[in-house]
Amino acid sequence: MLFADVILPLPLHDTFTYEVPPEMESDIKRGCRVVVPFGTKKIYTAIVMKVHGERPDFDVIKPIKELLETTPIATEKQLQFWEWISKYYICSMGDVYKAAIPGSLKPKDEQAIREKNRRRKNILGDAFLSDDITCLSPLSEAQGKAYDEICTSFETHKTTLLHGVTSSGKTEIYIHLIDKYLKEGKQVLYLLPEIALTTQITERLERVFHDRMGVYHSKFTDAQRVAVYQKQLSDEPFQLILGVRSSVFLPFNNLGLVIVDEEHETSYKQQDPAPRYHARNAALVLANMFGAHTLLGTATPSFEVYHAARKDRYGYVQLNQRYKDIQLPTIQIVDLKEARSKRKMKGAFSFELIDAIREALENKEQVILFQNRRGYSNFIECKNCGWVPRCEHCDVSLTYHKKTDQLTCHYCGYTYKLPEKCPACEEKHFANKGLGTEKVEDQIKDIFPEATTLRMDLDTTRSRTSYENIINEFADHKADILIGTQMVTKGLDFDNVSIVGILDADHLLHQPDFRSYERTFHTLSQVAGRAGRKHRQGKVFLQTRNADSDIIQQIVNNDYWGMFFQQMTERKDFHYPPFYRLIDVYLRHRDNQLLGHLADDMAERLRNVFGNRVLGPDCPPVSRIQSLYIRKIMIKIEHGASIEKVRNVLTAIQNQMLEQTVAHGLTIHYDVDPM
Ligand SMILES: [Zn+2]
Ligand SMILES: [Zn+2]
Known part of the structure; x- marks a missing residue:
């Protein structure tokens, strides 16, 4: 009898064990998806992490209902990458699974997958029209020098910073590098911050790389994302992926180069929901798993990256001349x-x-x-008494949008009608502030x-x-x-x-x-x-x-x-990054007073272990979102300290907290390396 440990798309830290029905035994593998029952009536699509023969020690072991594919949907490298994300960012594998696999990747049988693939190929064929002219423009003298320096730097440094002033033509250098790696038969991942993924850059790259390039964008439909994901799993994957932060989760088989453009951009950090990962840092880990090189490009390096370059942990190439004079x-x-x-x-x-x-x-x-x-x-104010409308669910004032004539909460998205008169003094005049x-x-x-x-x-x-x-x-x-x-x-x-x-x-x-x-x-x-x-x-x-x-x-x-x-x-004096690593612990609860006690309790437990590395609890600037009150505890950890030990302590204390009956309704989550 075989058993399978699976992860569910839920914020639960454990894997769950199911019985493998005999007819699935020969086909089930790590990385395949299965349909499993959970609780009394729920059904989930889960991912198999381990198939084994050890019967677990509980009375009822439910069988897997369905095996969705015989070829794994997540490669071994991907699963290892997920495990790193889950451990480093202190979130569940279920959270990573949800972020990593496009939502509608749930075909019911192999025939349907093949059918869909055929249709998707047509979509992709239309979207990336290829012609045979390769437009690889010559580099200027300054660009050519930077290109050579990057290649030399890669001989001694896996990661190199390209520090080039705005409009210095970094993209042309990237294009030449990509070309070099593709010619060597390697794959390239080109990361851009969310908002910068414009037609400008896409078109420029398409002119050179044609249908060897795939684009992965959050504003794509789910079907488009699925198409790219499937293509990367196939025998003929895109050799170049141009994408936003979530493209670090795509399957790669032969990654040789990662380019992180505008590496200083804060939008590389996912805020909500978990996994709250930083795509630049995650990409460095991904590159490392493949033995690939990483080029970090920017006009204004983040302190973390510039510091690493100054310490010679990263190579450093400068480009001071603007393109075309x-x-x-x-x-x-x-x-x-x-x-x-x-x-x-x-x-x-x-x-x-x-x-x-x-x-x-x-x-x-x-x-x-x-x-x-x-x-x-930003907000409106009663001219008479100073009353300011606020969100009923969040601790913020509402923003007035003239076009829709509405008040909007920028945290929860809730909209309100502009009141006809001030509810406090009944005057009818408001000022826009x-x-x-x-x-x-x-x-x-x-x-x-x-x-x-x-x-x-x-x-x-x-x-x-x-x-x-x-x-x-x-x-x-x-x-x-x-x-x-x-x-x-x-x-x-x-x-x-x-x-x-x-x-x-x-x-x-x-x-x-x-x-x-x-x-x-x-x-x-x-x-x-x-x-x-x-x-x-x-x-x-x-x-x-x-x-x-x-x-x-x-x-x-x-x-x-x-x-x-x-x-x-200042960063050094006050124990901030890049000298220290920050972990923000967030506690949320409906009851503000109870939350205050629980946050004090947790901070006390943390201080017993980490001493004065623990700050807070504090109320964050916005201390209530969607009817949940929030407290934040900050932990400052020396660089070089074992993140694994820290995580184990945090998880143990979290479990102690949540075991208390008084803590019912409390949620705790972490933001590692917050931005
Ligand atoms: Zn008023
Ligand atoms: Zn709100």
């Missing part, structure tokens, strides 16, 4: 304190910025305006009624096509001004943008997070990098109330090194 833009600071006091402002715009926009429009040039908040206003992209667009239309505008934020880019349409329309100069959140910062190259306006740099600086300066530097340098035309220098207007601060000066002077050095001293 496009000069780095000049950055002009606009002191908002002064502009306001001298009344040299119209809405959110200083007179200097307005003049520059006017000149650009007269010259038929384009403008990008950056404001990192969507919606119309704060500045969202929608309001910026309204104001600019007031100032320049003849200019055409586009807005790019989460509200205008719900679908993949809407996002691409905005980019294409702006690239084709069908609009003069592009207004956007940080989406406009991501690796987009427009030829005709001469002016970039940063409307409020302070909002970024004042985030309550130890990374806020590093992030502000990344974001603003990237935004600024969007300005610049061929043979003509672009200009950036940076509006701030902190004109004299070090960080603003460092951004203006493009002084990455100065910013890095100053911030690293």
Whole structure:
């Protein structure tokens, strides 16, 4: 009699053992999916982790209902990778399984799979039309030098950082590297942050690699994702995958190179739900499993990566010259304190910025305006008594969206009607506070009624096509001004943008997070990098109330090194990454008071083991989401300490906590290396 240990798509840490019916014995393997009963009436599709002959020690062992395939759906390497994710990020294998396998990959029989594959091949054939011209453009002298240095660096370092200023033509270097690895018969994974996966880059790569390339994107339908996944399992997989963070979960058989573009991007970190993995770090582990090389590319390296390069753990290649002689833009600071006091402002715009926009429009040039908040206003306020509408389920004020005339909670997505009168004082007048992209667009239309505008934020880019349409329309100069959140910062190259306006740099600086300066530097340098035309220098207007601060000066002077050095001293003094590893422990419960006691209890237990490495519990800035109250405990662990031991202690304490009857309804989860 055989038994199978399986993982279920549930946040449960254990595997579950089922009996293998005799007719399945010869076909069942690790990595195959099976249909199993669970509890009294539930049915799940599970993944087999182990087939063995040891009868487990319980009375009733249920049999597997159905074996879905005889060829494993997850390869041995994938399963090992899942195990690493689950252990490192302290989440269940079920969580990893849910994230790794596209949802609808649930065909009922082999015939159906073959049939679907045939149809999918047709879809793919249409989507990636191939022609025989390979457009591998020659590299400039600076690019060629960087390319050679990367190849040399790979001889001694598995991982290398390519530190190249914005618009230095990193993509062309990637293309030449990809070509080299494909010619050696190796597979390449090219990771991009979520938002940057634009037609611009896709088309550029498709022109060179044709149907050898597959794209894996979160805005693809499930069927499209399944098609790519199936193709990677087949005998003729794509040799190049261009994708977002979840593409680290695709099957590979011969991975030779991983490229992580814009490696500093925080969107590489999955926030919710589990697994809360960092795709760059996970990709490094994946590459290591294949003995593959990894190239990390960026204009503004993350501290973790730059630190590793300085310590010679990673190779380091610099590229300081912009492509096609496009000069780095000049950055002009606009002191908002002064502009306001001298009344040299119209809405959110200083007179200097307005003049520059006017000149650009007269010259038929384009403008990008950056404001990192969507919606119309951050919140509305009763003009009479100061009442502010808040979400009923979360501890946040609601954002007003003018177009829909609704109030929206940006945490749970719940929408509310704008009240006709203030529920506190019954007055009917509300004031819009704060500045969202929608309001910026309204104001600019007031100032320049003849200019055409586009807005790019989460509200205008719900679908993949809407996002691409905005980019294409702006690239084709069908609009003069592009207004956007940080989406406009991501690796987009427009030829005709001469002016970039940063409307409020302070909002970024004042985030309550130890990374806020590093992030502000990344974001603003990237935004600024969007300005610049061929043979003509672009200009950036940076509006701030902190004109004299070090960080603003460092951004203006493009002084990455100065910013890095100053911030690293603080990181070291206060025990933050990259010197220490952070683990955030989140506790959630409906009852705020009870949660307070439980969080104190857990922190106490953690202190008994980790001592003063434990901070908190604290209420996070948003301390209630979807009716659940939240407490956070932070643990700072020395680098080099065994993550396995830490995890074992955490799991043991978690079990002690959850065993208590008083803790009923408590959930605990972890965020390892939080961003
Ligand atoms: Zn009121
Ligand atoms: Zn809410």
